[in-house]
Amino acid sequence: GSWAIQIASKVCRLEVTATASHEKSRDWCTSLGASKVVDHSEVANLPLNSFDYILNLSDRVDISLLARIVKPFGRVCLVVGGEAIKAVDLSLFFFKRCSLTMEVVFARTRNWEEPERQGVLLGEIARALERGVLRPVTTSVMSWTEVGKAHQESMQGHSVGKTVMRVHP
Template sequence: GDAVFFAGDITRAGCYAEYVAVDERIVGHKPASLSFEAAAAVPLTALTAWEGMFEQLGIDPLAPSRPILVVGGAGGVGSIAVQIAARVAGRHVVATASRSESADYARTMGAAAIIDHRHDFAPQVAELGLPGFDHIFSTARLENFGQLVSVLNPLGRICLILSGPASQALDVSGLMAIRGTVTWELMFTRPRLEIAPERQGQILDRVADLLDAGVLVSTQTQAFSWRDMAEAHRRVETGHTIGKIVLAVD
């Protein structure tokens, strides 16, 4: 049969299964140029970034290029989001990173500039000569939401992929005066709620073409045998992972 890749459906178990039954509508053809391990690193993060950029933020690749901020530019989702924003949408990408190695990785993914998310955003953005951003894609938790608002242009849009605990209220008062919009991206929404799930298969086929053409690259940075699953989880749980860790079934 065909070699495929997919992110799956959150309502069905099988993350560590050797074989899994999957709805054909959310499956894409595996990039021919990638190993199964390198391909496995892509679907969940690429779907999250693609839907976030083009559906939630409403970025038009044909519109004049405008700067975009990607918060967490070296992480699993952030590193593919930087690529899609820079190489598919043609945007000038500013990414956040806090370590030299993560900043370097974000630059190799296509970031034109880096700011440190441990410090206030606005002065750093001003130093870059930018007035702010029409679009912000954040992979971070909500603690720095006020920093996002501080660099959002009037009528701008913020896309979040994480939520905080129920006790953590999101203060959106700063958005009213500038008519800012905040939206969320969850790539499991389409398959779980049956909202045109075939769209995800189409996106993955497009992403596969871009990977085979060399426009995008896999964000796999480490591979572990399934026997070392605990160590792989330990590294992810540090919160300092660059790119994606893949478990290989050998």
């Protein structure tokens, strides 16, 4: 989410609404470029047809809810798999005539479909970092011996940004 907020707001110049439940996370989203931050528990109360684009990075979201809040002819990108997408009623998206896209990291290289495009995209991100358009999202550095703690914080929703695990030689 940290990268998505920055790319959408600073590179694509879109107005970004992010979701976050904790004050620390809300402040983080705003600092990255989100103009509005909604508590996860309030997403169901958002008005019908609220968004042109939706990027869903969580497997804990009811995907039918996304169909309700996307505008007709909008676009929804799901970066989730497994159980989260098995029972999706596609007709909810069909009648809005919106685009539904599934995204998997490195899908191009896995399927040998223009794998060089992955390098081009990563190069664009690197140049945006060098120009200061995007900023690194590392918020903590932990020793590899603390991997259990880092995982627990992430699974409990207590981590903000990215945690780098330092491996000692």
